[in-house]
Amino acid sequence: MIHAVRREARVFFAFAAMVPKLYLAYNAWVVVEFVVQILFMLVFVAFWRAVYANTTTLGGLDVGQTINYILLAQIVAPLVQSRLVSEFGGMIREGRIAIELLRPVDFQARYAVESLTSLVVFAVQKLPLVLIAGAFLGLRLPSDPAAWGAFALSLVLGSMVLFLTDWMFACLAFYSTETWGLGVVKIAVATFFGGALVPLQMMPAWLRSIALALPFSQGVAVPISFLAGVTPVSDLGALLIRQLLWLVGLGIASRLVFRQAVRKITVQGG
Amino acid sequence: MPVIRTEQLTKIFRVVRKEPGLRGSLKALVRPRFENIAAVNQVSFEIDAGEIVGYIGVNGAGKSTTIKMLTGILVPTSGSVQVLGRDPHRQRVANAREIGAVFGQRTQLWWDLPFIESLALVGRIYEVPPARYRQLLKDFEDTLGLSELLHIPIRNMSLGQKMRAELAATLIHEPRVVYLDEPTIGLDLLAKERIRDFIREQNRGRGTTVLLTTHDLGDIEQLCPRVIIIDAGRLIYDGPIATIKERFGRHREITFETSEATTAIELPRDCTRLAAEPHRLTLRFDRTRTTASQIAAAVMEQIEVLDFSLAEPDLASIVRQIYQGGLREVEGNPRS
Ligand SMILES: Nc1ncnc2c1ncn2[C@@H]1O[C@H](COP(=O)(O)OP(=O)(O)OP(=O)(O)O)[C@@H](O)[C@H]1O
Numbered sequence: 294m295i296h297a298v299r300r301e302a303r304v305f306f307a308f309a310a311m312v313p314k315l316y317l318a319y320n321a322w323v324v325v326e327f328v329v330q331i332l333f334m335l336v337f338v339a340f341w342r343a344v345y346a347n348t349t350t351l352g353g354l355d356v357g358q359t360i361n362y363i364l365l366a367q368i369v370a371p372l373v374q375s376r377l378v379s380e381f382g383g384m385i386r387e388g389r390i391a392i393e394l395l396r397p398v399d400f401q402a403r404y405a406v407e408s409l410t411s412l413v414v415f416a417v418q419k420l421p422l423v424l425i426a427g428a429f430l431g432l433r434l435p436s437d438p439a440a441w442g443a444f445a446l447s448l449v450l451g452s453m454v455l456f457l458t459d460w461m462f463a464c465l466a467f468y469s470t471e472t473w474g475l476g477v478v479k480i481a482v483a484t485f486f487g488g489a490l491v492p493l494q495m496m497p498a499w500l501r502s503i504a505l506a507l508p509f510s511q512g513v514a515v516p517i518s519f520l521a522g523v524t525p526v527s528d529l530g531a532l533l534i535r536q537l538l539w540l541v542g543l544g545i546a547s548r549l550v551f552r553q554a555v556r557k558i559t560v561q562g563g
Numbered sequence: 564m565p566v567i568r569t570e571q572l573t574k575i576f577r578v579v580r581k582e583p584g585l586r587g588s589l590k591a592l593v594r595p596r597f598e599n600i601a602a603v604n605q606v607s608f609e610i611d612a613g614e615i616v617g618y619i620g621v622n623g624a625g626k627s628t629t630i631k632m633l634t635g636i637l638v639p640t641s642g643s644v645q646v647l648g649r650d651p652h653r654q655r656v657a658n659a660r661e662i663g664a665v666f667g668q669r670t671q672l673w674w675d676l677p678f679i680e681s682l683a684l685v686g687r688i689y690e691v692p693p694a695r696y697r698q699l700l701k702d703f704e705d706t707l708g709l710s711e712l713l714h715i716p717i718r719n720m721s722l723g724q725k726m727r728a729e730l731a732a733t734l735i736h737e738p739r740v741v742y743l744d745e746p747t748i749g750l751d752l753l754a755k756e757r758i759r760d761f762i763r764e765q766n767r768g769r770g771t772t773v774l775l776t777t778h779d780l781g782d783i784e785q786l787c788p789r790v791i792i793i794d795a796g797r798l799i800y801d802g803p804i805a806t807i808k809e810r811f812g813r814h815r816e817i818t819f820e821t822s823e824a825t826t827a828i829e830l831p832r833d834c835t836r837l838a839a840e841p842h843r844l845t846l847r848f849d850r851t852r853t854t855a856s857q858i859a860a861a862v863m864e865q866i867e868v869l870d871f872s873l874a875e876p877d878l879a880s881i882v883r884q885i886y887q888g889g890l891r892e893v894e895g896n897p898r899s
């Protein structure tokens with residue numbers, strides 16, 4: 294048993310080790326992306342300063358907390374945004390899925406490992422952005438290691454919740470290869486209900502309850518609220534349990550969906 | 564003992580039939596008309612360990628679809644597949660460990676990585692022990708001429724280089740069964756030769772079972788003692804290549820170059836006209852019923868002949884006949 298696990302781990306490590314290599318192959322875009330992100334952050338900060346011109350708190354958050362939250366959301370949201378939907382769409386349209394299904398590994402576990410690895414790689418890549426946001430845009434990060442720990446833990450679990458959610462969406466590609474629209478809608482929904490544009494606290498009650506009933510906030514709002522000073526570390530236990538429940542539920546559902554979907558596969562061409 | 568066994572294997576694709584134009588698109592959207600295509604239709608065969616079998620048929624015959632079912636990528640609509648005693652779809656991962664597949668137009672390697680890194684990764688995914696990996700890499704370097712390719716990313720490789728890289732990656736874990744879907748497509752003669760040598764060597768040296776599809780009958784003649792022919796999804800021949808040649812070997816083709824138009828000529832007995840060019844006449848005849856000299860004499864009586872040539876049928880023309888429905892002449896499949 295232990296031997297089998299270790300063997301699996303070695304295989305997955307091989308996939309994980311690929312991520313930075315592939316990533317570096319495309320590094321020309323890193324600089325462009327960096328500049329665009331700073332511009333976005335400037336716009337968001339100006340926007341929220343203007344909103345707070347006539348008030349001191351909104352949804353229980355003061356201007357400092359909100360700006361902290363929004364800047365962090367800008368940095369973290371792209372980290373947990375998987376590209377599974379377009380990846381599956383392309384893979385099935387071009388027939389590459391055939392090759393991927395031939396690899397002797399669990400299809401989903403392999404993508405999960407790649408997704409976690411990219412989380413780490415991208416997090417490291419975002420460090421300069423964090424420094425700049427801290428020096429020029431008013432980002433205040435906590436010095437309490439517990440807040441960082443809570444953030445890291447809930448980020449990892451949350452990113453897996455989002456991964457599994459995306460997995461279910463991505464499986465629709467097996468039924469229709471027109472995934473472009475699906476991907477766009479999914480990103481819009483995930484960004485909004487994940488709390489990447491507006492803190493959940495500021496949403497009207499009915500909207501917030503929708504957001505909380507959906508999995509998207511688990512990957513963005515939940516972890517960054519620990520760093521932004523919006524959620525106290527003492528809430529960690531309850532939030533982790535909820536994340537674990539999401540993971541178990543989505544884990545089972547996504548495997549069932551995949552098993553069904555893959556039977557539908559029609560490999561194009563060749 | 565068979566390593567591959569299919570029984571009444573069938574795959575039916577359901578496709579939306581769309582009329583041309585925007586109206587057609589809208590109609591297909593509102594009330595889709597479905598059409599069933601039997602890409603593979605009740606195909607049964609068995610392949611034993613260590614065989615090299617050629618799987619041939621015209622474009623769209625169902626070759627790739629069969630291979631996709633054998634690899635576990637596609638689920639059969641009905642019938643069954645067993646590879647090394649497993650259902651390849653249900654036990655996809657276990658099956659994948661023991662097989663290798665090359666799809667001529669695709670690559671399993673990473674487009675942007677130098678080949679050696681891609682290959683190393685494949686080695687790790689299949690858990691090839693490092694010492695064994697080095698040994699195989701050395702072997703493959705010799706037969707496939709890999710050393711000049713090691714540091715080139717796949718995206719920069721030529722077609723022939725890519726196929727060599729692909730074959731190395733497919734065989735680096737020493738699979739027991741290998742499916743090669745058009746491994747020589749688009750390659751020059753030298754490259755084809757090299758790849759055939761490699762396949763033969765793997766088969767002889769390691770006992771690898773190979774199922775190969777190709778439109779290049781040179782591949783078949785050099786590699787495959789046995790062929791399976793399918794047409795419109797149905798198996799139409801399964802047996803030794805020698806049998807086909809024998810049965811069809813009765814036929815000869817004789818070609819005359821003439822100074823006058825050949826259109827009005829009256830054909831000699833027991834032969835059929837093949838090509839229809841104004842100054843060329845190609846006739847096919849059964850040598851057990853008539854002879855070349857009889858035919859030549861009959862033609863020369865009617866028309867001035869500048870030159871003529873006699874051809875033994877090559878495999879290509881035999882297969883062309885079979886594809887065109889001449890199979891009745893090879894009735895009595897030894898396997899079925
Ligand atoms: N995904 C699919 N959806 C619908 N029809 C398909 C699909 N894949 C194949 N077909 C149809 O099934 C038939 C067999 O296709 P297949 O690719 O197996 O042929 P093939 O023998 O490999 O041909 P080729 O020599 O051109 O590669 C064709 O009529 C093809 O149009």
Ligand SMILES: [Mg+2]
Pocket residue numbers: 563626627628744
């Ligand atoms: Mg094909």
